[in-house]
Amino acid sequence: MAAAATVAEPPRSVPAPVAEPxxxxxxxxxxxxxIVLIAALAAFVALPRVHGHPHMLAAFAGxxxxxxxxxxxxxxxxxxxxxRLAVEVAPPVRQHxxxxxxxxxxxxxxxxxxxxxxxxxxxFAQLPLVVAQAIYLYAFDALFAWSRGRTWRLASGPLPIxxxxxxxxxxRDDWFVWxxxxxxxxxxxxxxVKWHKEGRRTHVFNPSGFGLAVTAIVLIATGTVDLTWAxxxxxxxxxxxxxxxxxxGLGLVVQHFFAVTLMTFAAAVTMVAINFAYTQATxxxxxxxxxxxxxxxxxxxxxxxxxxxxxxxxxxxxLFGIGYGAGYVVVFELLRAIGAPELFAKLFPVPVLxxxxxRLDALARSGFAGRLNAxxxxxxxxxxxxxxxxxxxxxxFAALWGSGYVGGKxxxxxxxxxxxxxxxxxxxxxEKSLVLVAGNQAELRGSAAxxxxxxxLSLAGHVDSADARVRIKSAAHWFAQAAARGSxxxxxxxxxxxxxxxxxxxDQELESAMRRVDAAAKQGRARSSFLFGFAHEVGDAVPADIxxxxxxxxxxxADDLPASKGIARLALTAExxxxxxxxxxxxxxxxxxxxxxxxxxxxxxxHAAGRGVPCDAARVTALGERARALGWxxxxxxxxxxxxxxxxxxxxxxxxxxxxxxxxx
Numbered sequence: 001m002a003a004a005a006t007v008a009e010p011p012r013s014v015p016a017p018v019a020e021p022x023x024x025x026x027x028x029x030x031x032x033x034x035i036v037l038i039a040a041l042a043a044f045v046a047l048p049r050v051h052g053h054p055h056m057l058a059a060f061a062g063x064x065x066x067x068x069x070x071x072x073x074x075x076x077x078x079x080x081x082x083x084r085l086a087v088e089v090a091p092p093v094r095q096h097x098x099x100x101x102x103x104x105x106x107x108x109x110x111x112x113x114x115x116x117x118x119x120x121x122x123x124f125a126q127l128p129l130v131v132a133q134a135i136y137l138y139a140f141d142a143l144f145a146w147s148r149g150r151t152w153r154l155a156s157g158p159l160p161i162x163x164x165x166x167x168x169x170x171x172r173d174d175w176f177v178w179x180x181x182x183x184x185x186x187x188x189x190x191x192x193v194k195w196h197k198e199g200r201r202t203h204v205f206n207p208s209g210f211g212l213a214v215t216a217i218v219l220i221a222t223g224t225v226d227l228t229w230a231x232x233x234x235x236x237x238x239x240x241x242x243x244x245x246x247x248x249g250l251g252l253v254v255q256h257f258f259a260v261t262l263m264t265f266a267a268a269v270t271m272v273a274i275n276f277a278y279t280q281a282t283x284x285x286x287x288x289x290x291x292x293x294x295x296x297x298x299x300x301x302x303x304x305x306x307x308x309x310x311x312x313x314x315x316x317x318x319l320f321g322i323g324y325g326a327g328y329v330v331v332f333e334l335l336r337a338i339g340a341p342e343l344f345a346k347l348f349p350v351p352v353l354x355x356x357x358x359r360l361d362a363l364a365r366s367g368f369a370g371r372l373n374a375x376x377x378x379x380x381x382x383x384x385x386x387x388x389x390x391x392x393x394x395x396x397f398a399a400l401w402g403s404g405y406v407g408g409k410x411x412x413x414x415x416x417x418x419x420x421x422x423x424x425x426x427x428x429x430x431e432k433s434l435v436l437v438a439g440n441q442a443e444l445r446g447s448a449a450x451x452x453x454x455x456x457l458s459l460a461g462h463v464d465s466a467d468a469r470v471r472i473k474s475a476a477h478w479f480a481q482a483a484a485r486g487s488x489x490x491x492x493x494x495x496x497x498x499x500x501x502x503x504x505x506x507d508q509e510l511e512s513a514m515r516r517v518d519a520a521a522k523q524g525r526a527r528s529s530f531l532f533g534f535a536h537e538v539g540d541a542v543p544a545d546i547x548x549x550x551x552x553x554x555x556x557x558a559d560d561l562p563a564s565k566g567i568a569r570l571a572l573t574a575e576x577x578x579x580x581x582x583x584x585x586x587x588x589x590x591x592x593x594x595x596x597x598x599x600x601x602x603x604x605x606x607h608a609a610g611r612g613v614p615c616d617a618a619r620v621t622a623l624g625e626r627a628r629a630l631g632w633x634x635x636x637x638x639x640x641x642x643x644x645x646x647x648x649x650x651x652x653x654x655x656x657x658x659x660x661x662x663x664x665x
Contacts, residue, residue: 581612
């Protein structure tokens with residue numbers, strides 16, 4: 001009987017991604033370095049941005065002070081115990097300095113093209129604070145090692161934690177102290193969460209990925225995402241021209257040196273395939289305005305590819321990449337379902353997959369999968385195999401980019417009208433995608449029409465789910481942003497908010513909007529004409545003047561339903577006895593047939609009085625019933641009355657203004 005076949009241990013695909021710790025040399029002179037670092041951190045209070053902001057000043061002064069107290073305590077305890085504080089200097093790890101160079105290139109490119117309306121470049125303004133974080137983390141690392149009775153190993157490890165973390169989350173100046181906490185979590189995760197892997201005790205999690213994920217969980221749970229720059233960072237990564245090509249080029253550098261190509265390749269293909277299937281099934285786009293978000297593309301090149309916390313086998317790395325791509329989509333959908341920002345989807349799969357690394361490699365070394373992986377890795381040398389994987393990824397990316405599927409302009413989903421139609425058709429998650437696309441167009445392009453759309457979405461409860469007062473306040477904010485950028489629709493909406501809801505942010509803002517609307521009305525714009533007619537009808541913001549109200553209503557046009565209702569209201573008052581209602585009545589008929597309760601109620605009165613339409617008791621009854629069926633409150637209140645009550649102008653809170661939009665429905 002033949003001996004049972006055994007599966008030989010497959011050759012490793014590449015040399016160990018992280019070599020044994022480089023030899024350290026003692027450096028007793030550097031025992032004073034933490035004091036120097038603490039002093040350097042304290043010196044940042046001289047920056048105008050720091051000393052001019054009480055919370056920033058407290059964050060830096062408090063952190064530097066805490067480190068100083070810790071340093072004194074460590075020194076005193078060491079002296080009492082007769083222990084010398086030791087430092088060993090390790091040569092820079094290639095993985096760390098190459099990643100740092102790549103990340104700094106991204107900071108420079110991204111920072112140049114992200115410029116705010118006031119001329120500031122946020123990334124360049126943030127870089128001194130990034131340096132401060134690196135100084136802090138080195139000082140913390142030294143004191144932490146000495147507090148545990150260890151020699152401080154002065155190495156390059158803290159640097160990539162700081163640089164990688166700051167690609168995804170910054171805390172705003174009021175809360176900057178938590179930036180120090182976030183990078184500390186990353187370092188502590190590296191120090192305390194370890195396992196035995198291939199004969200070495202090493203950390204489980206990508207340090208920056210761990211700190212980011214923990215922070216994101218806290219931000220989501222507490223509803224405090226807006227205390228950070230996470231949203232602007234996720235959206236402005238799309239600003240630089242050809243950002244996908246730039247990120248792809250940076251990724252190739254990492255892939256060349258650390259053979260992580262299969263991870264990025266598999267993750268990208270998985271995400272593209274899932275998005276394609278989703279679009280075919282639903283008629284809309286999973287990621288809203290793109291087939292692959294630039295922020296996700298950043299994540300799969302410069303976040304998930306830490307060679308120290310990734311599989312070693314070809315198949316393991318491929319499965320890791322597939323897991324990241326699929327995990328991104330799953331987390332994206334979960335976050336959307338709970339109303340949390342989807343931008344964190346790129347963070348959460350990383351620590352989960354880090355926990356699976358040894359299982360993925362074990363799977364790739366056993367059974368049929370092991371035989372497949374063994375043949376795959378034995379086919380070429382590690383260097384040649386990685387070069388082939390890179391070549392395949394280059395071909396696939398070139399096809400995706402060249403076809404416009406990734407990074408292309410004029411994506412159908414990058415259109416507010418597209419998503420408004422999708423909402424009207426009841427497409428899956430269309431409302432949330434509409435908010436996302438409008439927000440991106442407003443923030444990235446300064447689109448006045450998009451700001452106005454955000455105001456409309458706020459009124460509808462799609463942006464703010466709080467009570468009506470909060471929604472109106474939020475809408476006023478967005479309308480004001482749009483009006484300041486020249487949107488007449490937004491000026492009309494600000495005026496309508498005041499006339500129909502009694503809401504305004506300031507007298508100056510309202511006066512400015514009124515001037516724009518008045519000018520537009522005099523040029524014959526229907527919506528502006530109606531609003532000024534209504535203002536004169538009710539005597540708010542302008543004097544009550546029936547003649548001027550009627551003139552503005554007429555200017556809006558005979559087919560304008562809100563203006564026709566205004567004309568009817570004027571005619572049904574004592575002052576409006578001589579008003580011609582012929583054109584307005586025809587428009588009211590169409591409105592009543594289309595489901596407007598007020599139009600039906602007004603028509604009932606006109607038929608009762610024979611104003612613009614024949615006297616017709618049967619029509620009066622039918623229209624009254626129609627108005628009640630449509631839920632018009634005065635009609636519902638008069639349901640038990642034997643005849644129509646005396647006409648009274650409805651309260652403004654009952655009127656439903658037609659808001660102005662720059663985009664088609």
